[in-house]
Amino acid sequence: MLVVLLDEFTSVKGKDVSINEEAANELLLHYKCVMRVKEGKGKPVLSAALQRLILEELFRLISEYSFQSKFENQQQSPLSHEHSQPQQEVDQQEVDQQDPETSPRLSPIPEAYTIKVDDNILEAEIATSMKVLCDLVKQLSESRKGTDDITNLTPINIRQQVFAALGTRGFCNDKHPFIDQLTDAILKTAGKYRQFKSKEKQTESHERAAKIAKEIALLYFRLLAQEPVPEFTEFFEAGTPLQNNIMEGTWDDYEIHDLEVEICSFPLVSIKDKDNSRKVLYKGVVLTRQNNINPA
Incomplete structure (x- = not known):
């Protein structure tokens, strides 16, 4: 699509x-x-x-x-927005502040x-x-x-x-x-x-x-x-040899060694394993040219 x-x-x-x-x-x-x-x-x-x-x-x-x-305040954490607390919790906090005998405790998570x-x-x-x-x-x-x-x-x-x-x-x-x-x-x-x-x-x-x-x-x-x-911004550069396993385009198998990438229009999307092997999700889409040609 x-x-x-x-x-x-x-x-x-x-x-x-x-x-x-x-x-x-x-x-x-x-x-x-x-x-x-x-x-x-x-x-x-x-x-x-x-x-x-x-x-x-x-x-x-x-x-x-x-x-x-x-956020308007760039120094403020995105997780520390001002929020409205339920009235019951606010009232309880006021009671706690008024009672010096009250021991410190964690505030409950707001219900809304x-x-x-x-x-x-x-x-x-x-x-x-x-x-x-x-x-x-x-x-x-x-x-x-x-x-x-x-x-x-x-x-x-x-x-x-x-x-x-x-x-x-x-x-x-x-x-x-x-x-x-x-x-x-x-x-x-x-x-x-x-x-x-x-x-x-x-x-x-x-x-x-x-x-x-x-x-x-x-x-x-x-x-x-x-x-x-996955890596999904990897475009093959002009002059790259063709590889059927990671590229798709229009060519016959017998001529693959005579061709190279002219332009890659859609990137290779792949996952690299720890041993540098690849799992290809989408092949890179390329147009080809005869190899050993120097760009003007």
Whole structure:
């Protein structure tokens, strides 16, 4: 679904598309591609390069969003929000304070509380609070004696459950500000290299960009819910020899030794074991070229 959306969005074919050849060729040069856009040639490579550029930008923006606290007081822990306490508990605290004979004791957990979080940044605050809680539990495991396994596993379980929830329900409201931000970033990035002449195509492009933004954000959270967390930002560079076990594209087995990567449009998603062996979840998507060709 996501790969298809990216293919459709980055398509530069058709009379309705205007390509900025100078900018496009600079992008291909940046990725060390041999092919250049000229007289209708090089469009598939440009499309693949746009996919990679968009994904790299989205991964960066989502990473910053997920682990950057948005609280007004940056020195305040996300877990220490002001909350309203039940009146019964407040009254009991007043009694305790008035009685000097009362021995110190732990306050009971409030039966109800309200955390003041802007709904527009709810997903970011959940991710930030999760990180703080995991760090605190890790500190507990390191600073308190014990031989149990549950304390060491708790941060992993918290991360998995929180990111699984975010990967399921995150950004499901219409017109979520962060999805709008990602959508604008996609359109701005692609707009440097190609433009649509008709209003209909522009509207269609905007709708696809919004779908891509949401799909990538949810995929990001779902991947972080795995244990161990997969590597999912690994793009094969131009000139890399082809490998059937970790790459997919169009070639025949007999010619694999004569070809190499021209551009990788979708990253390899894999889990590395302690012995450096890989479990491949998604192969990297690549376009090929004849090997031993030096980029211009």
